[in-house]
C-alpha cells in the first residue's frame with residue numbers, strides 16, 4: 001500500500017469490469033466498513049475499481065484500488081471515522097481504466113478537503129477542461145469527474161460556501177451525473193437536471209444515507225425515503241437530510257436501461273419496481289411475439305430471469321432452468337477487451353441436456369448489444385439437441401451509442417446497427433427473432449415516453465450531445 005495523495009491510500013488488486021455505483025452515509029457509528037458493505041450490495045454496477053472516503057476528524061482519508069470490493073478491501077484496516085463517508089464502484093465510461101481514475105477523487109485546496117464520486121458522464125467535459133486549461137489549470141487524470149472537481153474547487157475558493165459552489169458548478173455541466181461529495185465534515189449527493197442515472201435517499205439502522213439503488217437501504221436495515229429529484233442537491237446528516245434545488249426547470253429522462261438490465265430486480269428506481277417492470281416487459285413481449293407450440297421458456301441467466309418469468313406467465317408455456325450459469329464467472333457484457341469476453345463466455349453457461357433435447361425453446365434475453373453471447377447460447381442449445389430456438393428480446397434493438405454513463409460507445413459494437421431483423425438473425429442463428437416494441441417498453445415502465453431516456457434506441461437524447 002502506498003500513498004497517492006495527502007490523506008489517500010492506494011490499494012492494489014485485480015481488475016475486472018460495468019457502469020458505476022455510489023453510496024453516502026452519515027451515521028452515529030463509524031461508517032468505513034459499512035460503506036464497504038454498501039458497495040458490495042451494488043457491486044453489479046461496477047467491477048473495475050472500488051473506493052471509499054471517510055472523515056477521520058483530522059483529514060479525509062481515501063481508500064481505493066482496482067477490482068471488486070472484496071478484492072480491494074479484504075484484510076484492509078480502515079481507520080476509525082466520525083460517522084460520515086462516501087463510496088464508489090466504477091466501470092469506466094469516460095476516462096481509462098486506471099487507478100488514477102478510480103474514485104472517489106480527492107483534492108485538498110487548503111481550506112477545504114473534497115472527495116467526489118460520480119455515476120454518469122459529463123458530455124461537455126472536454127470543452128470545460130479546455131477552457132480551464134487555457135486559464136492555466138492542469139489536470140492529473142483524463143476523467144470527467146476531475147473536471148467537476150476542478151470547477152468545484154475554483155468555486156469553493158471564491159465563495160467558501162459548499163452549497164453555493166455546487167450550485168454554480170452544476171449549472172455548467174451538461175450530461176448525466178449522480179454524484180456523492182464530501183466537503184470537509186459535510187456529505188452531499190446531487191442528481192443532474194434530467195435524473196438520468198438513479199439516486200435515492202433513505203434511512204439506515206444508524207442514520208441516513210444515499211445510494212444508487214434502494215436495495216442498499218433494505219440491507220442496511222433501513223428504508224428508502226425517496227428518489228433524489230432531478231436538479232437537486234441533498235445534504236445527508238446523521239438525523240435528517242436537507243434539500244437544495246439548483247435547477248427547477250428540469251425535464252425528467254430516466255435511463256430505460258436501468259429497468260431493462262442494470263439495476264437489481266429488488267430495487268425501486270424512480271418510483272417503479274425493477275422486478276415488476278421486468279415482469280411486465282416479459283408479459284408484453286409474450287403478447288406481441290408469441291411462439292406457437294413451444295415446449296419451454298428459457299432465460300439467459302441471470303439478467304433475463306424476471307423477463308422470462310413474465311413471458312412464461314403470460315404465455316402459459318412452462319419456464320425451465322435450461323441454462324446453468326457458473327456463478328463465479330463475472331458478467332461478460334462489460335468486459336473491456338473482446339478477447340476476455342470470448343473466453344469468459346465459454347465457461348460461463350452450460351445447458352441441461354435433459355431439459356433442452358428435442359424441445360422447441362423460447363429463449364428470452366433482456367437485451368442484445370453485440371450479439372456474441374446470444375449467438376453462442378443459440379449454438380449451445382442446438383448442440384444440446386434443441387429442436388428449435390426462438391429468440392425473444394425484452395428491449396428494442398440498441399442501435400445508437402450511449403454518451404450518458406453506460407459503456408456503449410461506438411455504433412460498430414451493436415449487432416442491430418444498420419441491420420434488418422432478418423440480417424441480425426442470420427448472425428445469431430435462431431429459428432426466429434423478435435424484439436419488444438418501443439411502445440411495449442415504454443408501457444412496461446409506466447413512466448411515459450416523455451420521462452425516459454431512449455437515446456440508444458431512437459437517437460434522441462435528453463441533452464445536446466455536441467460534437468459526437
Ligand code: SF4
Nearest residue numbers: 255256402453455456
Ligand atoms: S442512451 Fe440508452 S443507455 Fe444511455 S442513458 Fe439513455 S437509455 Fe440509458
